[in-house]
Amino acid sequence: MPRAEPPDQSVIEISKLSTRFGDHVVHAELDLEVHRAEIFALIGGSGSGKSTLLREMILLQRPDAGTIRVLGVDLQDLGDEETIALRQRWGVMFQHGGLFGSLTVRQNIGLPLREHTRLDDALIDEIAAWKLAMTGLEPEVGMQYPSELSGGMMKRASLARALALDPELLFLDEPTAGLDPESAGEVDQLVRKLRDQFGLTIVIITHDLDLLWQVADRAAVLAEGKVQGIGSMIELSRMDNPAIQKYFDGPRGRAAQEQARTEAQGDQSGGSPSSKPK
């Protein structure tokens, strides 16, 4: 097993990753690196292989070639026990929540603790209530079933479950999709808070331009099976690759950019990685 990495080392390293579905090439020798304690966004059009990449990073799918190292562990040749140990070190929030419909929200959040630790039930319930509060949900929500929740609450509950085991790495799949602007804004804040408070490394798949401009430290644009550009949003906006520019042209892209710029006025380095502590 790998041991204590220096803090500025990469949490995720992907090199020469190739994935194919039949004749369809999803990833062609893709390279990517995510640093510790950064909020990293994966963007790209539909079918650009973002979700496949995420599934490969969280051991739900195997690439055809190339290596992926997550938290210093090579995903290629993992034994069963190593797999379980590694899975406890990350949390995943799925696009549609992935909450178990037969369990209450509190039971959903407590499930990883019940499975992987020897804590007693009362304690698990209390910890679950804390996680619930961490994501900004009322205590009463814990008693409800996922089917009774609104979309925003469902995402928060799913996030609370992802945080159950205090992961080092958090994967968020479309955390703001299908939310009203206010809830989406709250998710923005929540993501940032989690990073700042717990030093989490967060990988986000998103289309939400506001989320990208407000929260992401760095972003990678995926297209044609490769990373077309990587860097802070400001750096990306200066690249003239057409696949990247799609994100910055158009009225929505410009509006989000404009807003971010006015907010960051006076200190240009606010959103760039150079200012980010390593």
Added chain:
Amino acid sequence: MDENRSCELPCSRFDSWLKIGDFRLLFRTLAYIRAMAFHLPCTATMNRLSLTPAAIAQPTPGELALSGSWTARGIGAIQPQLNAVSSTSGSGKVVDGARIEALDTAGAWVLQKLLRRLGNEGTAVKIRDLRPEFAQLLEVAGRQATLQADSESTVAGAPSSPLEGVGRAAAATVEQVVALLGFVGESAVALAGCVARPARFRWRPILYNIRTAGFDALPIVGLLSFLLGIVVAYQGADQLRQYGANIFVADLVGLSMLREFAPLITAIIVAGRSGSAYAAQIGTMAVTEEIDAMRTLGIAPLDLLVLPKIIALMIALPLLTVFADVLGVFGGMIMARAQLGVGFGEFLERFVKAVSPTAYLIGICKAPVFAAIIAVVGCFQGFRTKGGADSVGRQTTRSVVQSIFLVIVCDALFSIAFSALDL
């Protein structure tokens, strides 16, 4: 909630400073603090792999020494030990946290509970040498615990008694019966509407349902009623042989199959086969909002989903019953020849005399009633599906149990009615 706010505050304030402008120095300081903060969970988590379980020792009565990983996986073993720790000396207590290697939220929670309990027991507790980052987490846990303790007293309702459970179950049953009656009424109105305007009948789904619920069920219905005929003849054979009344096996098999067993076994198979499918289909459609989509498109779900099923099943089930009659009697005939030496010719001769057409018609006329029960209950339970996959499964089970229950109750009522009418 408040706890979140307070943690959020420094960052948001920091953002607004950025907005205002040139607080570079401040920014660097804050960035430095953040950088410091980042290292903590990293060091905490790194040790997870080579986990030293949390431990608690009491070198002197007034001191508690904590060590090891106070994390979700590390604290499992020391829980009983924690509960045993109490303030033996009434004075003060010092908790030494210098050798805590890692602390996560679960560990912080347990630790704050311990401190709180010691505090409540009247000991002045002092914690010392805790790493600043751990102290911060512990403080957050403590604030959250205060909040949770406050809210719990208000949230916790009265504990539910068995009597309350009975009452709730009864209320739910009554509610369901009323809803079922309502559904029957709605279906009847829809049916009347279709009869008034026959163009509204949807023949294609009706024919499709006749095929899936009727024709496709022929093998299983045939096989089971054949076996049932064999069983009835076989069980009767011993008794009849004792009295030398071998030929009366035709009466036994004929009357029991035609009047009771064939309609009942067919209805039960169809309830399990088609009733459950109706519930699952409509239930899944309800979950995926297809039913709502249908309503908004101006298509009545009852017309499209329910009526064709009821009509198709009311046509298919009597036909299946006839098929079951034939195979059941055939099974009885085979057994009569093998066990009692009653040949096919003799059997059929006696069969015609013993079994009147009334007995046959009584069996057949039950079938449409059973069909209506199965289709209505299946569709009704489908429409009651709410939520997700779990609910679909529950409603499907319920549809099968309830339709079989109602079919048997209805069969009993038929028996009473027919005996009153001397049929």
